[in-house]
Amino acid sequence: MRVELKSQPLYNQNGKARALDLHLANGIVQTPVFMPVGTQGCIKGLDSYDLQTHLDSKLILANTYHIYLRCGAERKESCAGQIGAIQKLKTLGGMRKFANFNGNYLSDSGGFQAFSLGKNAKLYDYGVEFKSHIDGSKHIFTPQKVLDIQYALNSDICMVLDDLIGLPAPIERLKQSIHTTIRWARESLKYHLAQKMENPTNHIFAIIQGGTDTSLRKICAIELAQMQEFDGYAIGGLAVGESAKEMYETIESTTEFMPPHKPRYLMGVGTPENILEAIALGVDMFDCVMPSRNARNATIFTSQGKLNIKTSSFGLDTRPLDEECDCYVCKNYSRAYLHHLYRSREITYHRLATIHNLYFYLNLTRKARQAIIDGNFLAYKAQTLSKMANPKNV
Numbered sequence: 168m169r170v171e172l173k174s175q176p177l178y179n180q181n182g183k184a185r186a187l188d189l190h191l192a193n194g195i196v197q198t199p200v201f202m203p204v205g206t207q208g209c210i211k212g213l214d215s216y217d218l219q220t221h222l223d224s225k226l227i228l229a230n231t232y233h234i235y236l237r238c239g240a241e242r243k244e245s246c247a248g249q250i251g252a253i254q255k256l257k258t259l260g261g262m263r264k265f266a267n268f269n270g271n272y273l274s275d276s277g278g279f280q281a282f283s284l285g286k287n288a289k290l291y292d293y294g295v296e297f298k299s300h301i302d303g304s305k306h307i308f309t310p311q312k313v314l315d316i317q318y319a320l321n322s323d324i325c326m327v328l329d330d331l332i333g334l335p336a337p338i339e340r341l342k343q344s345i346h347t348t349i350r351w352a353r354e355s356l357k358y359h360l361a362q363k364m365e366n367p368t369n370h371i372f373a374i375i376q377g378g379t380d381t382s383l384r385k386i387c388a389i390e391l392a393q394m395q396e397f398d399g400y401a402i403g404g405l406a407v408g409e410s411a412k413e414m415y416e417t418i419e420s421t422t423e424f425m426p427p428h429k430p431r432y433l434m435g436v437g438t439p440e441n442i443l444e445a446i447a448l449g450v451d452m453f454d455c456v457m458p459s460r461n462a463r464n465a466t467i468f469t470s471q472g473k474l475n476i477k478t479s480s481f482g483l484d485t486r487p488l489d490e491e492c493d494c495y496v497c498k499n500y501s502r503a504y505l506h507h508l509y510r511s512r513e514i515t516y517h518r519l520a521t522i523h524n525l526y527f528y529l530n531l532t533r534k535a536r537q538a539i540i541d542g543n544f545l546a547y548k549a550q551t552l553s554k555m556a557n558p559k560n561v
């Protein structure tokens with residue numbers, strides 16, 4: 168992956184905030200960037216036309232665990248007339264061709280889903296054994312196996328398998344987590360480099376763990392940074408029970424030890440405020456289900472903070488969802504119409520609310536990029552957060 172730095176100088180009036188261009192096989196991704204979450208390879212309620220036309224999204228996230236299980240998993244390979252998920256995804260030409268999306272995919276490794284399965288997942292030296300949440304069938308994810316699935320997805324960015332834990336956690340468990348994560352990262356990189364000729368456009372990111380213990384984060388970041396062939400580095404294991412203050416302190420103490428010339432991805436975070444604060448600390452890439460999931464549950468993100476579109480006062484409100492937003496929904500529909508669709512349980516509500524909320528997040532990071540390039544990111548962050556916290560005339 169070729170990475171171009173667009174903010175000069177890097178550490179000056181913009182603090183640590185960065186603007187990069189990531190040259191991927193399916194187009195340039197400009198950072199800071201928010202990646203919509205497509206659990207099954209699509210954003211719930213949207214199709215590739217919405218992503219390309221209404222959101223202009225160049226990079227979306229797909230969940231390896233969910234697609235693997237829904238596409239048949241491997242246990243069916245032995246059944247007559249059935250093929251496994253890996254072969255099926257290869258036959259279909261990978262996720263991008265399957266979904267007819269003209270941008271890039273990043274796929275996670277399934278580590279977070281294994282963590283979410285609780286007692287239905289068991290950690291071993293060689294990987295994670297788990298029971299499917301769909302039918303209870305048993306499966307194993309190893310560092311090599313999750314890469315094979317991601318190669319079959321033909322992901323532009325593949326994530327390594329890591330050992331994610333909830334917080335707070337005992338120090339011994341945290342130490343075990345970073346040792347397992349580092350060992351699996353080494354195995355993943357070795358396997359990836361051996362496959363590189365076959366999969367030249369699939370890039371690989373390592374994941375830094377360590378909870379909110381800054382000394383363990385430092386050890387993990389330094390060890391992984393020494394494996395120089397990784398194309399980028401992620402901060403995993405945050406937004407799992409710690410306070411916002413602990414999260415920011417952890418990010419700050421981790422980015423310090425991450426290679427400055429490689430992209431940095433904060434996994435699964437978060438609110439608009441979390442994202443702007445993390446950009447200020449030197450993070451480039453984000454994903455979160457919050458904008459799409461909250462849209463479906465009636466929460467609308469706006470420049471003046473959040474709206475609950477269920478509220479009866481919106482029944483006669485002819486204003487757009489956000490008067491400062493120029494998305495397809497705000498240009499064409501009123502709050503009253505969205506309120507009506509929500510109350511009527513219309514599927515159309517989900518699509519329109521999701522388009523607006525994702526546009527809001529994408530626009531937040533696009534404006535952040537412009538502010539970084541213009542040299543006034545910290546002022547942009549302060550103004551944006553102040554407006555959200557002190558809404559006027561909502």
Ligand SMILES: [Zn+2]
Pocket residue numbers: 488489492493494495496497498523526
């Ligand atoms: Zn809008």
